[in-house]
Amino acid sequence: MAESFKGKILRIINPVIPVEKIVQGIPRYLNFWKDYKKYKVLLGGDISKITIQPSIHEKDESHEFDSHYQYQPLWALKKIEKLNPKKHVDVGSQLNFGLTLSLTIPVEFIDLRKLNISWPNYTMLVGSILNLPYEKNSLESLSCMHVIEHIGLGRYGDPLDPNGSIEAAKELSRVVKQGGSLLLTTPIGKSKIAFNSHRIHTTVEIIKMFSTLKLINFDVITDEGKYLEKVNPYEYDTSRYACGLFHFEKI
Numbered sequence: 164m165a166e167s168f169k170g171k172i173l174r175i176i177n178p179v180i181p182v183e184k185i186v187q188g189i190p191r192y193l194n195f196w197k198d199y200k201k202y203k204v205l206l207g208g209d210i211s212k213i214t215i216q217p218s219i220h221e222k223d224e225s226h227e228f229d230s231h232y233q234y235q236p237l238w239a240l241k242k243i244e245k246l247n248p249k250k251h252v253d254v255g256s257q258l259n260f261g262l263t264l265s266l267t268i269p270v271e272f273i274d275l276r277k278l279n280i281s282w283p284n285y286t287m288l289v290g291s292i293l294n295l296p297y298e299k300n301s302l303e304s305l306s307c308m309h310v311i312e313h314i315g316l317g318r319y320g321d322p323l324d325p326n327g328s329i330e331a332a333k334e335l336s337r338v339v340k341q342g343g344s345l346l347l348t349t350p351i352g353k354s355k356i357a358f359n360s361h362r363i364h365t366t367v368e369i370i371k372m373f374s375t376l377k378l379i380n381f382d383v384i385t386d387e388g389k390y391l392e393k394v395n396p397y398e399y400d401t402s403r404y405a406c407g408l409f410h411f412e413k414i
Contacts, residue, residue, distance in 0.1 A: 191219035230388035231406040235308050235348045236260035238382060238390075238408050242346055243268075248304035254292050254335070256308040261285060275319060291321070292331045297338040300413070305339055306346040307331075309406075316359040328362055332372035336413070345376060345411040351383075352402030366396035366407055376411035383407055 195217045203210055236257055243251055243264060250269045253261045258278070261270045265285040272280075273290045280287050290296050292307070292314060313319060315327015324330065328349075339345050347369075355363040370378055381396040384406040399405050 188219060192217065195219050228388070230384050230390070231309060231348070231350075232257060234384050234390045235406065235408065236263070238348075239306050239308065239346045240264060242344070242410060243304060243306075246304055246344055248344075251304040251306065252297070252302050252338075254295070254305070254307040255310040256306055260306075260308070275321065293321075293334055295334055295338050299337050300340040302338045302340055303343045305335065305343065307335055308346070308348040310349075311335075311347070312349050312361040312364070316356075316361070318359045318361075328364065329372055332369075336373055336375045339376065339411075339413045341413050343413050344379075345373070345409075345413075347373070347409040347411060348406055349409075351396075351399055351405050351407035352386075353400070363404060365400040367400060369407060369409060370396070373409075373411050375413070377414045378409060379412045380410040381407065 199215075203213075206213075236259065239256075239260060240263065244267075248268065250271065251261075251264060252271045252273065253264075254273045255275075258272070258280070261272045262280075262282055262285060264270050265282060269284050269286070271286045271288055273288050273292070273295060275289070275291060277289050278287055288296060292310065311328045311331040313327075314321060314331040315324030317323050321327070335345055335347070349369065350361060350363045351366050351369065352363050354365050354368060357363070364372075366381070378396070381394060382390070382392045383394055383396075383399055384390050385399070386403050386405050396407065396409075399407065
């Protein structure tokens with residue numbers, strides 16, 4: 164069934180200005196101004212120290228929970244604790260993951276964008292996932308979480324390339340040494356390109372991209388947000404937007 168013109172417009176503008184946020188926002192803005200008027204009264208009318216900066220979406224009964232970004236760092240930390248490497252390198256993942264890990268082992272973080280981070284045991288390096296600053300077969304422990312699906316779509320200022328995920332996989336595979344591990348997470352399910360946000364790959368495609376490595380273990384975060392360990396990767400190739408948690412090793 165063809166998508167309606169209205170549907171196309173909503174799909175395009177929704178990531179920029181989520182329509183549901185606009186709808187929810189109207190009564191929440193009204194409540195904000197009611198609270199503001201009450202607060203002025205409590206201050207005795209002295210508003211010299213007040214600036215207006217509405218935060219209107221935090222009164223919901225439950226917290227927003229992004230299962231991918233909450234579970235994947237815990238998964239990786241548990242894996243790395245067992246591997247017990249001398250050093251760990253992370254490419255483009257969540258900052259808090261690497262910073263937390265640096266409390267126990269040295270961490271090097273690679274990203275396209277320079278970040279002014281000063282923290283013991285933690286080194287920030289500017290670099291590209293397509294040209295990592297490491298020799299071939301040199302890294303004992305490497306992670307890259309929720310990154311390769313973006314490469315080549317231009318979202319982060321990187322060059323457009325339909326094979327971006329494949330090229331990133333080649334470079335990650337290149338730098339892992341024999342016996343070393345790569346911890347990779349990425350959306351899995353029915354193959355799709357959501358331009359310019361991300362790609363979704365089947366597990367068959369991911370395993371093929373990393374054909375020079377061996378899949379040691381596969382865990383998953385399902386469409387329903389459940390974290391499941393040691394499952395069959397191929398059972399999730401019909402997912403809408405699950406997260407594959409791949410532990411690869413170079414044999």
